[in-house]
Amino acid sequence: MKLTELIKKKNFVVTSEIGPPKGWQVEHHLDEAKKYFAGIVDAVNVTDNQSSVMRFGSLATCHMLKDRGMEPVFQVTCRDRNRLALQSDILSAAGLGIENLLLLTGDHPKLGDHPGSKPVFDLDSVSLTHAVRQMESGVDLAGNKLDGDPPKFCKGAVVSPCAEPLEPQLMKMEKKINAGTEFFQTQAVYEPEKFARFMEKIKGWNVPVLVGIVILKSVGMAKFMNENVAGVFVPDPLIEELRKDKEKTKSGQTGVEIAARLIKEMKSMCQGVHIMPLGWDQHVPAILDAAGL
Amino acid sequence: MVEIKKTGLKPKEEIIELLEGKNKIFVIACNKCYKEYTDETNEELDQFLKLMQENGKNVVGTARIDFLCNGQTAGKKISEFKNMDEAETICVVSCGIGAQTTMATLDGKPVYTVSDSLSIADNATTPQAYHGICIFGQKCAACGQCYLNFTGGICPIVECSKSLINGPCGGAKNGKCEISKEHDCAWEKIYERLSKQNRVQDFIFLQVNVNDFSKPTVEQTNALIKAVRDKRDENFYGGLHPYSNKDSTTDLPITAFPEPETVAILLSQHTGRICEPLVKAGEKVKYGQKIGEAGAPVSAPVHSSVSGEVIAVEPLLHPALKKEVPAIIIKSDGKNTPHESIVPNDPEKLPAEKLLEIIREKGIVGLGGAMFPTHIKLKPPKPVDILMINGCECEPYLTADERVIIERTEKVFSGIHIIAKILQVKKVYFAVEDHSQKAIAKIRDYIMQNPMEEDLSLVELKTKYPQGAERMLIKKITGREVPRGGLPFEVGVVVSNVGTCAAVSDAVREGMPLVKRVITVAGENIGKPGNYEVKIGTSVKDIIAYCSGSLSGFDFISYVLKMGGPMMGVQQQTLDVPVIKGTSGIVVFKKADIEQDIARQCIQCGRCVDVCPMELSPLHFIFCAKQEKWENTAAYNVKDCIECGCCDYICPSKLPIVEIVKKAKQKIK
Amino acid sequence: MFILETKPKEELEKLLKPGVCVIKCIGCREISLPEEKIEELLKNLELDAKDVLAVDYLCNADFTKSRLLKYKSEIDKCNSILVFSCGVGLQVLAGMLEEKSAVQGLNTIYISGRGLAPSDYDCDQCGECLLNLTGGICPVTQCSKGLLNGPCGGAKNGKCEISKDLDCAWEKIYKKLEASGRLDSYFRKMKVRDYSKALAKPKQPV
């Protein structure tokens, strides 16, 4: 089912995500996803060569999730495919019954495990969204007619509500909406006040937003994100909290508590939450539990 | 040569939409680059103006600028344009770099580009490519990991439409690429070339080529760019770094050149009125005797550099003026009997007026080459506060000044002191380039051991030609800019060459007129290179005969001889010219090495503009000369040219720009 | 515009046969030739820097022709020619000496733009100049991903995700547009690059 329809129905949706492995044996990962996500979250994102690291494909994983009764969100990046491959993959997704897309520009290959590869970026998130909308109207990006019925998707995109400066992000967000984006997932948020300000700014645009939550695994991770991850800032009190009880942090309990608290605080401001467990899938049910979802 | 179209006007509709509701348009058009310079029209500009007219737009002004991408020269020109304030909208006709430069320069105004830059690449994966500096057929995309070694020198990145690096795809038909019948299959060409060289097997067993797009990193590239930029911007705008070639003479001490049998003292060895001879044929003269003088204030007397008998007063070819000038020919008696006027003085006891009088009487002129009378320079129309000693011997080959600093340090400093006293300045800069480390050490030691009255700072400058030009030195050291066509005193500075300082000291302390000087003799076929102290009036023929061993090895068919350095020196057509006060050296080259006869068309590469320290656009001189429109050179400020030769040196078409400048200066006098 | 860097010694050793003639193009030495590095490399390859034939503007076919005549004896007797020039220079030379193997000693690195000396501004000849929409800052060359429709989410502290040495182009563009009150120009169009304007054109006549 399309996420936008779900949002209409439920008022608040919960999504999570999995990253396919660097290998072809995905069974184990799918079992885990089934165990922790099926019936618990509304939809599951599948990342596309996340962080520019080469992995098992996103499209195939989506298909396998669907087979196992979960609602996939197909992430598509512009890093490593040109407009032919992108549109072709998106048509394939339609053929496989995938309804939700998350259209991204993608990290630069220099950041990943094949730094020597040729960066593509033939399209970007905005033009890719535009291309999908074109296809939905029955023609491809170049204006050539598609055979048969046009595909129908729910098109998502991302935004960084805590980025400094925020204005360029808003500028692009508006552009994405103009190009056809129907919902947004955000980068990880640890500062509810900033998020509130962001939501205030975009009020008039009437577009559903799923706030991004990344489970904090350790003090090191928090610090690393502060140093290196764009648009993410973990405030000192949270880092203190992680530092205080090492055992509790290690077991994941602190991370779960923080995540649940953040969700509770921001729940009323937005239309959903997107949890990025980064391998800690097992903690997702606990978080939702603690957040009262 | 290949014509390359670098920019085209944007589609009409786009321009109209862009300029909707906008009026009072000012157009800045780049004269563009890399195209044969055959006329001064600019097609795109004309098209644009026509379009504006058709659409009833009010164009308030147009400016055509050379090399809009050159931030320094173009930036200045842009800010000088009139009508600009009136304009509400500025449109640029140029490639993207020119547009960006303009937009950054006119930060506060809305600037629009009405052109699109066009790629010159012919291939599917690499939009960017360049064509070397001379625009023939070949192109390179600068892939950072050149594959030519495996492809027999045919570029697979640019020539192959898919930039394949491991052999052909299956798309070629009849030797043509699948994307166009116009395009030869690169890999078929590569195969042929490799077969000719028997290297096909090598290629087959080569490792699989995989392009590494991460190399070089941005950081590396930025560092490289910065290094180049820094080198270009060192000390002053323009200029270059010719090979110094000073090794053959830099360590050779000054030696006295063998006494000449006759000398020819030209009556014009200074800027200003020619001297009248004071002696006649048959008269006996003594060493240091004044033999020529002009009544005019701007002039300097000449003296006999030997003792002996005047054998003639007759016209002789002047090595710098390139015309005949009267000269006094003296046969030496070999005794050097000094004239009575040579009497020592104590500068400390003499007033400035008296010192100036001695300097004038002893015929001192600037030894750097310009030969401006020193007594005039030291009496500037308005007071100055800085004396700058020019020890920058930036010309390749020449080492005479360096040797003077090293061996005659005391004389140089005594001269500095006298000059500072005359000018009443307290601040003295002594500028030396960092290639003369020995001279620098010597000066440093000297200052340590001999505290001076004046506040003297030694300035060590990174070597760059033409550092020795006054303007460059003043700008670099004091930050003051001598106005175009102006003289250093206008910004409160007097510049003196080290040799001149030593000559001033000799004149005052020993009463010795300027009758000899140190010159460097070096270059091809010079068996005895060196720094020689020669008598003024010594024939170049004598010098070549002595330094080459004999005259038989030298001819003007295979050699080029310059008086002065290789950059600014004056090329001679005969050996029958005498050394004059401004001769800093004699250098000889093989004609084949300097390839004078392969001049081509100007291709508007812009290198001459990039190196011209006077910020001129030398390429236009060529165009004016070709059309015989000499008067037009004035508008391009030909008079400001200091004839440094940088443009000549760099021009990839080997155009004789300085020669044309000299001609132009004469024609428009 | 390009800049040059020496190739590793190991790569060249394999290709050079004894009896090497070295040709160095000094046309661009004021700008892009790494002369000290070349000297170092020659020393490592045990070649004598004194025997180097220095010529300028190898890319000029007319000059190169006359130089090849001038140095005919040196070239005839050598087994490999080691060339220090940009890619264009070697192509011109190799085209004239088809039977000899000319070995390139340098890598040519693209630094975009076509000013004369490297300048602050770059242009990739995209064929559909976008500067009017971006306040005079080129998104094609200055943004690491060449994005045309606004920033990706990768910038941190104003720096691009691929290097702390690089300012995020889109933050600069935003500031510029904001300062000049032209933010609306950005929203006017959604841009998709038309690579056919920049690529795969019929070859220009030689």
Ligand code: SF4
């Ligand atoms: S590269 Fe420079 S000279 Fe050439 S068109 Fe662009 S701005 Fe003009």
Ligand code: SF4
């Ligand atoms: S392979 Fe081609 S593009 Fe790469 S450096 Fe060599 S000539 Fe230039």
Ligand code: SF4
């Ligand atoms: S010779 Fe004249 S035009 Fe040429 S670079 Fe020197 S000052 Fe400029």
Ligand code: SF4
């Ligand atoms: S350097 Fe020579 S070819 Fe280049 S623009 Fe100047 S005159 Fe023309």
Ligand code: SF4
């Ligand atoms: S937008 Fe295109 S034409 Fe304009 S400066 Fe950038 S690359 Fe060049």
Ligand code: SF4
């Ligand atoms: S961080 Fe900025 S410059 Fe870097 S890729 Fe993203 S938008 Fe472009």
